[in-house]
Amino acid sequence: MTNRLEDLLSTLQAAGTLEDLQAVLESLRDHYKVEHTVYHWVNSVGERYGAGTYSAEWVDRYLEKEYLRMDPVIFGCFQRFTPVSWKELDWSSKPAREMWQDALDHGLGNQGYTIPIRGPNGQFALFTLNASLSDEEWAQFIDDNARDLMILGHEFNKKALEFEQWGEDGSVPALSPRELASMSCLARGMSRAQAAAELNISEHTLRVYIESSRHKLGAMNTTHAVARALSAGIIII
Amino acid sequence: MTNRLEDLLSTLQAAGTLEDLQAVLESLRDHYKVEHTVYHWVNSVGERYGAGTYSAEWVDRYLEKEYLRMDPVIFGCFQRFTPVSWKELDWSSKPAREMWQDALDHGLGNQGYTIPIRGPNGQFALFTLNASLSDEEWAQFIDDNARDLMILGHEFNKKALEFEQWGEDGSVPALSPRELASMSCLARGMSRAQAAAELNISEHTLRVYIESSRHKLGAMNTTHAVARALSAGIIII
DNA sequence: CGCTGCCTCGCTATTTATGGGGAGTTTTAA
DNA sequence: TTAAAACTCCCCATAAATAGCGAGGCAGCG
Numbered sequence: 001m002t003n004r005l006e007d008l009l010s011t012l013q014a015a016g017t018l019e020d021l022q023a024v025l026e027s028l029r030d031h032y033k034v035e036h037t038v039y040h041w042v043n044s045v046g047e048r049y050g051a052g053t054y055s056a057e058w059v060d061r062y063l064e065k066e067y068l069r070m071d072p073v074i075f076g077c078f079q080r081f082t083p084v085s086w087k088e089l090d091w092s093s094k095p096a097r098e099m100w101q102d103a104l105d106h107g108l109g110n111q112g113y114t115i116p117i118r119g120p121n122g123q124f125a126l127f128t129l130n131a132s133l134s135d136e137e138w139a140q141f142i143d144d145n146a147r148d149l150m151i152l153g154h155e156f157n158k159k160a161l162e163f164e165q166w167g168e169d170g171s172v173p174a175l176s177p178r179e180l181a182s183m184s185c186l187a188r189g190m191s192r193a194q195a196a197a198e199l200n201i202s203e204h205t206l207r208v209y210i211e212s213s214r215h216k217l218g219a220m221n222t223t224h225a226v227a228r229a230l231s232a233g234i235i236i237i
Numbered sequence: 238m239t240n241r242l243e244d245l246l247s248t249l250q251a252a253g254t255l256e257d258l259q260a261v262l263e264s265l266r267d268h269y270k271v272e273h274t275v276y277h278w279v280n281s282v283g284e285r286y287g288a289g290t291y292s293a294e295w296v297d298r299y300l301e302k303e304y305l306r307m308d309p310v311i312f313g314c315f316q317r318f319t320p321v322s323w324k325e326l327d328w329s330s331k332p333a334r335e336m337w338q339d340a341l342d343h344g345l346g347n348q349g350y351t352i353p354i355r356g357p358n359g360q361f362a363l364f365t366l367n368a369s370l371s372d373e374e375w376a377q378f379i380d381d382n383a384r385d386l387m388i389l390g391h392e393f394n395k396k397a398l399e400f401e402q403w404g405e406d407g408s409v410p411a412l413s414p415r416e417l418a419s420m421s422c423l424a425r426g427m428s429r430a431q432a433a434a435e436l437n438i439s440e441h442t443l444r445v446y447i448e449s450s451r452h453k454l455g456a457m458n459t460t461h462a463v464a465r466a467l468s469a470g471i472i473i474i
Numbered sequence: 475c476g477c478t479g480c481c482t483c484g485c486t487a488t489t490t491a492t493g494g495g496g497a498g499t500t501t502t503a504a
Numbered sequence: 505t506t507a508a509a510a511c512t513c514c515c516c517a518t519a520a521a522t523a524g525c526g527a528g529g530c531a532g533c534g
Contacts, residue, residue, distance in 0.1 A: 188464075210522095
């Protein structure tokens, strides 16, 4: 067991291009004898990177129908820390059920396991296995492989980050301490007057910080600036 | 090797109180024959929960001197995804070197390895091992145990989250689709007029969604509402 | 020594958001 | 089926944020 994990990891380490990562996912699929293996991330600007064995038709369909906005897998994983088996999620809403049926029609298996992975600057990625198995078989499969999959997911994310330079440097602007404090106050619901009082500065000075933060973050308005600061992980509520 | 990991994990699983977690850290320290094992998480306000084998004097000293604000370990881990050996970090600044010397004087070993762990709602935790070893011995130790430590760190974090219910207590209010869409538009920087145009509704209607979202999220203003929606993971920029 | 960036404060005018009312239709869920 | 929730539209007055123009002191760096 461990040896096979080491083999997979060394293949992963050897990957030098994004195409290699795609190949790693395909070999993972074959190794685990599942329908699909997928890795993708969702970033703060809406750009996405994804690799995996889903059919192009399903990927197009997913994007076209904007399933991202209501996919219970995305939603569920965004709010939790631990991996999740798809059937544990809430599929009760009508659009969710429609998406589920649509997925089955596009060749997905009835079981899924997704590991949420979080990195710096608000990075959020998902590592997913999809299969056609009974509930019992799937539970056993997860039980047997959960730890290896977690290592694989995180190593995969590390490799993907190397290629894409997710906010390595420069992409996330550095705010000054006062700017960060200003953003933090606003994110916690204070008005300008309250935040200025909290920071013991005039409301006008606070405004200067907000505006400089806005410009540094490339934001259209205060709400946007706070949203970007949160997404980038440079402030925490 | 694997069996010992399993033993440690089952001890961890069995933990029912925060004191049990402390005991797990102590047994980890003994098992790995290191000076200290520490788990703590950090937020913008400061340390919220911590457990480990550091002396009370060092913890007090750390808090008193506000080392949190310039600790290269915190700083370095916040900007990276992968675990780090302390000597790889940037200790060139004067306050950092002073802190390092202070740490040695308080019984810390000369080597450290810290795994950054990120969870939902901006959670950021650190899982650390500290030891007194030569560089070569430490490199070998990390090489041998990195994977197990990663599993342990994540499992430990999972357990700690269970106790503290870091925002996972189901208190996240459910917004309607239009409310979510409104929040999402605002989070992406649109003004009311732009968002209303995007959603093909009147600005007045949009306002109704914003206000109902605000009330559901218990927010003081629009910026606060968007910040909470982002933190709760119910919208993605 | 000058440069840059950070921190602090002031003014006026305009645009935008908020808070308080209503009142209908459609969709979903018990 | 029926009730609850969601979706859509409107007015008015006030509060708040934004945009533009300023200014000076302080720290670190080449």
